Amino acid sequence: DIQMTQSPSSLSASVGDRVTITCRASQSISGHLNWYQQKPGKAPKLLISAASSLHSGVPSRFSGSGSGTDFTLTISSPQPEDFATYYCQQSYSIPLTFGGGTKVEIK
Amino acid sequence: DVQLVQSGAEVKKPGESLRISCTGSGYRFSNYWIAWVRQMPGKGLEWMGIIYPGDSDARYSPSFQGQVTISADKSISTAYLQWSSLTASDTAMYYCARHQSGTSSNLDYWGPGTLVTVSS
Numbered sequence: 001d002i003q004m005t006q007s008p009s010s011l012s013a014s015v016g017d018r019v020t021i022t023c024r025a026s027q028s029i030s031g032h033l034n035w036y037q038q039k040p041g042k043a044p045k046l047l048i049s050a051a052s053s054l055h056s057g058v059p060s061r062f063s064g065s066g067s068g069t070d071f072t073l074t075i076s077s078p079q080p081e082d083f084a085t086y087y088c089q090q091s092y093s094i095p096l097t098f099g100g101g102t103k104v105e106i107k
Numbered sequence: 108d109v110q111l112v113q114s115g116a117e118v119k120k121p122g123e124s125l126r127i128s129c130t131g132s133g134y135r136f137s138n139y140w141i142a143w144v145r146q147m148p149g150k151g152l153e154w155m156g157i158i159y160p161g162d163s164d165a166r167y168s169p170s171f172q173g174q175v176t177i178s179a180d181k182s183i184s185t186a187y188l189q190w191s192s193l194t195a196s197d198t199a200m201y202y203c204a205r206h207q208s209g210t211s212s213n214l215d216y217w218g219p220g221t222l223v224t225v226s227s
Contacts, residue, residue: 001169034213036152043202043220044144044152049213087152091212095168096142098152 002026002090006099012107019075021102023088028068032092035064035073038101039084047086048073078104109133111141111203111218118224119193126189127221129203136184137161140206142214143177143188147199157206158186193225 003026013019023033031051036044046055048064051071061076075082083106088099114128129141143155156167160179167177179186186203201221204214 032212036214038152043217044204044214045217046213046215049207049215050211053211055213055215089152089154089214094157094166095170096154096157096212098154101151 001095002029002093002097004088004090004097004099006086006088006102008102009100010103010105012105013078014107015080016077017107019078019082019104021073021086021088021104023066023071023073023099025069025071025090025092029090029092031067032090033064033066033071034089034091035062036087036089037082037084038087044087049091075104080106109205109216111205111216113201113203113218113221116222116224118226121192121194121225121227123193123225124189124191125193125223126187127201127223128185128187129218130183130185131205132184134205137181140208141179141186142204142206143175143186144202144204144214145171145199146202146220152202155188155201160184160186193223195225195227197223198225199223 005024033051035048038044052064085103110132112130142157145153155171158165158177160181165177203218205216207215
């Protein structure tokens with residue numbers, strides 16, 4: 001199985017700060033990396049697919065980059081509704097494993 | 108609109124069997140894989156497996172192979188996740204999600220989840 005490691009596991013940020021979350025794969029996954037957002041008590045939502053493609057309806061303050069083994073999710077100016085838990089997922093090979101999650105909290 | 112509707116919360120005893128469901132609408136159900144994802148209380152997401160309703164081809168994570176069975180009935184646009192003998196460690200929220208295949212493979216639509224509680 002491909003292991004996905006996210007860092008940090010949690011962070012505190014103020015509204016308007018720049019937030020960066022990293023995700024590392026245990027082997028190269030090319031650009032087959034997705035990002036999801038999950039709020040408490042809700043199902044996850046797709047934010048970004050194929051490392052950098054914004055899903056329909058996702059605000060442009062979210063962006064993704066990377067290829068191979070190292071990937072980044074950036075929130076350029078987080079809004080109150082962006083405080084949530086974020087997960088990366090590799091879609092390179094079955095099983096399609098998730099990272100452990102990054103909880104983004106308001107400072 | 109694409110929608111995935113999941114069956115309601117379940118409370119079961121250890122050793123009991125269970126089948127939960129996920130019904131899709133707003134798209135051609137037979138043509139998209141459906142994934143099942145587990146989230147244990149306070150924990151992260153775990154990909155369990157996937158099924159193609161068109162021919163019921165199912166793939167499993169090694170962590171869940173033999174522990175659960177994934178099936179589908181394309182005639183009623185429904186996928187299932189079932190257990191033959193539950194244990195307390197099966198207590199979790201279970202999500203189904205539509206798997207978008209291709210070069211940009213992802214889980215683009217999710218159901219609201221089914222909470223399964225196993226307790227004596």
